């Protein structure tokens with residue numbers, strides 16, 4: 001799957017196979033309390049499965065200043 | 066995961082409330098929380114004119130959106146800080162939002178008003194940009210609200226902002242700041258307008274989700290100075306605690322406000338307020354912090370200009386003598 005991370009700088013990575021959102025975040029070392037996970041414009045809960053062909057967007061919800 | 070209200074598929078889970086919601090029920094949850102906070106803390110009512118500080122980020126735009134939806138009379142104020150691309154984009158987002166919804170937006174341009182933007186101010190004073198920026202934003206928001214006859218100033222500070230400030234104040238034992246930290250700062254008379262934070266019981270993640278679900282186009286980019294700010298470090302630390310212990314942030318803040326803060330009030334605010342001789346805003350000194358800062362900045366800029374002029378005159382003179 002393609003994973004687009006906006007933290008807030010945009011970067012794109014490829015992840016092999018399918019994963020539960022919760023596991024995907026753990027692998028990427030992202031705190032589920034600090035991000036929103038989006039697929040095709042819809043929010044995903046942590047128990048959802050991100051499939052191999054998906055494009056997943058991870059949006060950081062934390063801002064500084 | 067299922068919505069705890071209707072059993073449909075959930076799109077947002079909230080471990081701190083041990084719940085999950087579908088889209089319509091999430092939006093309702095969010096608005097109910099805001100309405101409850103406004104009522105419980107007597108922030109404002111339908112007759113009040115509210116000025117929302119609008120940066121163009123998710124929190125301020127969500128706040129403006131939710132207040133307008135609830136039928137409050139809320140206008141926006143955007144302060145153009147002049148921090149490169151970030152500020153231009155922020156202004157664009159705020160302007161677009163207000164135009165699309167037919168809401169009134171006022172703007173103040175810092176550089177036009179004071180001859181210096183946040184970046185130049187910070188260079189001139191050799192001070193971290195956030196200190197001059199924060200002070201200017203607070204001051205201008207209050208001044209505009211007062212001069213335009215608004216009853217209340219509302220800002221988009223959320224649970225993460227408030228807990229990060231609380232943690233910072235505790236780490237440095239800023240007793241005076243701790244005594245004043247509150248979701249409602251009443252007007253102490255004169256030119257000080259009442260200040261409220263209707264989103265202070267909602268997390269940044271919840272505000273971001275609200276903005277997203279309502280199709281609010283906000284600025285995702287960060288202010289380039291934010292990375293230097295300590296608040297990100299504090300937020301990160303708190304987010305780790307929250308992940309292990311859901312609800313920790315909210316308990317940290319509400320118990321502070323209920324149990325600890327009342328004990329700090331006594332004697333903490335023993336200084337007398339008077340009018341700033343330059344602008345009339347309440348202050349404990351002769352000049353308020355804002356006027357003091359800008360006076361110092363313009364004095365330094367003037368001094369530098371004179372220095373440069375004499376230096377170049379000297380150079381021209383030496384060049385003339387040599388030829």
Ligand code: SF4
Nearest residue numbers: 065195198288290291
């Ligand atoms: S991060 Fe600092 S400089 Fe940037 S907008 Fe916030 S307070 Fe101002």
Ligand SMILES: [Zn+2]
Nearest residue numbers: 068071087090
């Ligand atoms: Zn539901």
Ligand SMILES: [Zn+2]
Nearest residue numbers: 341344353356
């Ligand atoms: Zn003043």
